[in-house]
Amino acid sequence: MDTGVTSTVKFRTVSLALALGIAVCAALSLAAQKKAAESSGPVVFAQDKGKLTIKLAGQTVGHEEFEIAPSGGGWLAKGTAEITPPEGAASKVSGSLTLQGDGAPISYDWSSQAEKTNGAHVLFANGVASITLEMQGARPFQQDLTFNSPLIAVLDNNLYHQYAVLARIYDWSKRGVQTFPVIIPQELTPGTITVQSTGSASTDGKTYEGLKVTTSDLEILLLLDASHRLMRLEVPDAKVSVIRE
Template sequence: MAFLIPWGFERKSACRALALVLFVLLPTCARGAGPSREEGEFEIRIDGEEIGREKYSIEVRPDGIVSVSTGTLRNSGSEGGRVRVETRLEMDPHYMPRSYRVETSAGDRKGRLEGTFSPGQADFQYLIEGAPRRSGLMLDEYYAVLDANVFHHFAFVGRLFDFDDGEAQALDVVIPQELDNGTVVIRDAGLDTTEIGRKEKRLRHLKLDSGQLLIDLWLDEERVLQKIALPQRRIEVVRRP
């Protein structure tokens, strides 16, 4: 699998210990908030230049939640070209993952990752031009998926965050394409004015700290994700009209 923009989450063990001492962990029973059906398209930019797009949908069903996406990104490797990324993530009503599939293609090169999840464990199978390779992670009981180069997954953070709490909150996450996990600390930065599609909008602003990377999210009143910024990577991801 090609990792064009690695997230750079701090290793779970150290960050988890800090989260337990200083922050409120998001509750394992959280059902989240947001529309039952959300869909859209993001434009992905580096230094203001478009490098890709991602179309996605999130559907809340009686027995769980399903998200799917199709995206293209400019390949940062020496061969150039573009990488196509398709995902399907099935979750329980609390955004705990059940199964995940990622398919990538870049020219003649194709890859597939399949993941299955249970409390405390994630198992993966990679198919990349050869025999399958299996791997796994030992995790805590509750976690969410925030995969590399799959930007709509940040919508789950906005849906799970408790705006009434008033404190920083921590969420354990797994990053399947990097075979890694960590903890992200989330803070409410209040209402903020930012540019979306050449228009100024007043939106809810969340600040995320992965231990190695700072991430900004902007949400509307229905908690629909409008914009993502990764200043250290000079990346902006903006919802298209």
């Protein structure tokens, strides 16, 4: 990663100035959200709110504020990140992910502001992600992506709080290696990740619960507190650190 601060399925080098963004389509109706939430299983989430500092090679390049809270019978994970890379234009990206209590996504909206303002709305149903993308100066684009499970991890570019959601979806009672389908909405990219507990991990004199996320060519280490809240994220190969304030 030449800029380092972008999460994709393959985590290839992608500029922080990547600007896919606003024009959010009509949100999923409240009735549909309630129906989906009522059909979910056990609740895996806990309320959380915080601010993350994003560093590249030790230099602060951005901040993200996020909140995970109950909403309309389900859960809402939302965050906004402001990125100022060493080279390239500054950008601002926001994401709002509506989830069932068991972690299955219901809908997702993202917007990004940089040189252009773009965005998209994603509706999830029966393992299918229906995407409506609106880019500044272009006609809306629609695409469906099909997955083998409704429990899809949403890990979008530069929205690191979504790894806090992933840490909740992981089945801690079973531990071991667990595989999840994943979507990177800003890139219309589907894929697969594996997640595995690594036990106790220490950094800067503090001890955490480690969770390793593996893609085809990178490993991401999540450091969690005793309640499985995301406290720190490390991508060693990309020299990226995300630290909870």
